[in-house]
Amino acid sequence: MEKRRNMYFYARKDEKTKEQVLTLSDLAERYGFTVVKDFKQANIIVSVGGDGAFLQAVRKTGFRQDCLYAGIATSVSRSLYCDFHIDDVSAMIEAMTNEQIEVRKYPTVQVTVDGETNFLCLNEFSIRTGIVKTFVMDVFIDNLHFETFRGDGMIISTPTGSSAYSKSVGGAVVDPMLPCLQVSELASLNNNRYRSLGSSFILSGERKLKLVVTQDGNDYPVMGLDNEALGISHVKEVDLMLSDNIVKTVKLKDNSFWEKVKRTFL
Template structure:
């Protein structure tokens, strides 16, 4: 018999105003038989309170766990892509749970490995940019096949759910999260007789591996964005990016699909 998911951890910014808004949720959780814990490693349900950025932080700071459920509650006037509920609408939460209007959606994540050593996960995207105001050069490989030599500001590698974020702002495609894939989008590529790139976003199957080999000339301080965090690592030679076998399980409303969110947000 599967273990009941009843140990809940609330992830939120601990300021006085927000804590007052969170307390009714804590009381409600206890009323419905949940054990509220202070250590996320002891939880099997992690609830993010804030906005989509808070949800990304909740997933990152709790270790991209695939053995628990994540849920997003918005403190804004509207719901987000990862936040299906609003903090004041506790009645809606109870009604949805009691009438089985909630389902579990599995979102793919990407794994980024730097120089065959350190590995990181991303739920939205990984971006690679120069840390100084200067273009830089990368050789792009798909499954070890040299595809192109890129010179420009950088690249974005996005998951399907991340396709509506940074990726969309550079005219990348919006991708259905039911498709296990990654999308590669350029940032201000320079195309001339020496450097030639595809010039458009392209989508790779989740079974493929993308490798970016960074030219050492003038590229000592690349800036790597992991969702809404940034890393500055010196002297990077190679970045391998692929879809992870791990997924993030999120709680969402049945009547609030990805494409309903896209329509609500952009149309």
């Protein structure tokens, strides 16, 4: 940690948050860190807000492979990606200076749209109908036609993302030590013509998933990259696989993934 001394704060621009960041910056500098204004100069990137701010911080700074990411919660309690709370930020500085932290590595999903545009997701990729009408997708696993899906859409999540959108539609919460993807359906329609599994399923990190959209007038699906919408029309196919890119985050030694899940849901 001694070699990581350049810190960048990612936060909203409202007055309250600006004041919080100023306080954080002063504290960091008192402990020997250098606060930089350009994230490209940082080797520690700290989000201030909640899980949404953390996801945006990772995306807006380009999923940096040479950085540590840390989250500071400003709501009532800490969250999945935020090991620290704004009311106890000295604990973060103390943990980092006294080596009371570990580095957690989160997998990401690589999304390729129509063989041209590539994106990364930390939580999940979702594709949903853009009009009041179901749409049809052929689902391929490693080039094997697995099913023809008709419904409102699908969610493809990482293990850490399994406790978010995917969980809300009945998906399993997956241990992040398992390199895998989880595929969950949104309101599937099953009849004699269309048949899908009807439940979430988990793919090994070695598998490749392809979704081929049937062009039947529903040509503007809504696609989500974590908490950000992707505006691409006339989508024909989406390829997904576990990426080699990982997100390295600051983790307190006494705050594992399952402790977070217990604190959040139980």
